Amino acid sequence: MITLDLTLPDCRYPIHIGRGLLDRAGELMAPVLPQPRALIVTNDVVAPLYLARLEASLAAAGIQTRAVVLPDGESHKDWQTLNLIFDALIDMRAERKTTLVALGGGVVGDMTGFAAACWQRGAPFVQVPTTLLAQVDSSVGGKTAINHPAGKNMIGAFWQPRLVLADIALLDSLPPRELSAGLAEVFKYGLIGDAGFFDWCEAQAAALMARDADALIHAVRRSCEMKADIVGQDEKEQGVRALLNLGHTFGHAIEAGLGFGVWLHGEAVAAGMLLAADLAAQLGRQSAGELDRIEALLAAVQLPVRAPDLGLDAWLSLMGHDKKVDGGHLRFVVPDGIGRASVESDVDADALARVLGGRFIAR
Template sequence: MITLDLSLPDTRYPIHIGRDLLDDANLILPHLPQRKVAIVTNTTVAPLYLARLQGALEAAGVAVLPIVLPDGEAYKTWDTLNLIFDALLSSRAERKTTLIALGGGVIGDMTGFAAACYQRGAPFIQVPTTLLAQVDSSVGGKTAINHPKGKNMIGAFYQPRAVIADMTLLDTLPQRELSAGLAEVIKYGLLGDADFLAWLEANMARLVARDHDALAHAVRRSCEMKADIVAQDEKESGVRALLNLGHTFGHAIEAGLGFGAWLHGEAVGAGMMLAAALSHELGWIDAAALARTERLIAAAGLPTRAPDLGVDAWLEHMSHDKKVESGRLRFVLLKALGQAAIVDDVAPEALQRVLAGPYIRRDTAY
């Protein structure tokens, strides 16, 4: 097992990465202010892993309240969030009852937001079951639900007490979900680590084949990079926005097609391709770098072409992005492979050429 520490001005917590961690209650017990927890999961994950985690905790003397939600991005809503509150209130859960998120990014985001709100703040722990959640959404304290007009627009910054990333949980992950997680891994190489990017190019086949050692390295490096950035800028007032590479386009895809039509990582994959294309359009990366980006995204099993939303719809959806400042769109673009920058002065003509260019497909199927 590898343990990383994320240290912030007001808190510090461990990120445990390894095999068969789900059965080790000792990774959770030190972070419980009382021996009562609520495990929030969904209808897909519960049959696979709920009994194991619940059994390990109950054997250690912890009372467990299971809360099983419907599965999918389409349920990342107020109504579903209220199911968590209903269960907590019905069981008379106290402020010191710890919420444990057992699931992917949707479960992690909603559980964290519920914890931030319940009695003005209950502790929570992340046990991510998808690659995307292990490398990105479980670390850093971003919690939220979606609104029909925009993804993650209603939420809070609220840090977990611990993150437990068990590589063996990825064995049951559908291949499409694994590829979606690899989008966030690729993001870290593109935005700030050229050596890691080269490692990904050399080892993508191992990652796609679920080699545990390769996955552990990818999770570790991704978490190291995210922890470093979050430590510098917890509330995303500056450098943390770099973590949104591909997300301005990606969130527009998700909203434009309807949340859940494409997985988040699929939308980010196509979004990173558009960000690279816009970087090339502006003369910052050359055609070879653009092609190299496309090969890596494709090797991960991700789409390299975005759906044709229409330029007006693209602009409308992007105008609701959280990075919009004073009415101006802000993009995370590539100055070079392994070096990203936040840009708010993109010429409209350059953006429109990209949105009408070869990285837009003429249908929405995937």
């Protein structure tokens, strides 16, 4: 087992990475729970696979549990589904010290964290991510939210977990499309801050797709190391943390424009990263060769390399609702070559129009 620490001014928590950790969950969680009671939040896809094992592990550690099983999918990341968590907390007479445990992917993790932030003005929670995307990104850093029909993750809170338990063995049951979607977020870390890691991803793309354990552990570890370092510097996204949004301004517009759940989040981010890289090329910050490398890597793991044609007006309207709009101006994270990135808040309208009508838009 590998353990990383995320350190913030007012809290510190471990990120455990390895195989077979689900059956050790009780042992690993017990020291960080303020009372031996927990509500496990999961969904109807994950529950048949892993809920009983998690319940058994927590019971063996003396932790009493209840479970609530949510409908699966991004389309259910809303107030109505969130209320199912509150209903379960009320039914079990949960207290402020009762821990919420997220067993699932990014949707479950985001909703569980947001519910914990709201429950009696703040309850502890733990992340047990079951998808690659959640293990490398959404489970770490304390961003929690639900969607609004006009925009993704518009309603939420910064609320840090007490512990993250990333069991690589849970990825064995992940559908291939979900595995590919998670790799988009892995590649993002190389693009924004580690050219050597991007090189490694290119060399190991086939191994990652084949679910090689060593390759996956390294990918999760390096991604979590980079995210922990960035979040440790900037918890509330006032500066460097914004770089983690590479591809997300375009990607969130794709998700909202097509309808939440039509494209997976990682698929939308992949197309969004290509659009951001094309924008960087339009601004003279990215070479054609680097753009080709990014496209080739995404294609190698079966991620989209063409965004849907939403139409220029729809693109601009949808991106105008993004959380990263500042003072009425769209902000984009753009790669400055592979391994570096920056935030661009004064994008030339003609350059943006060329990107949204260019080679990475499906015809």
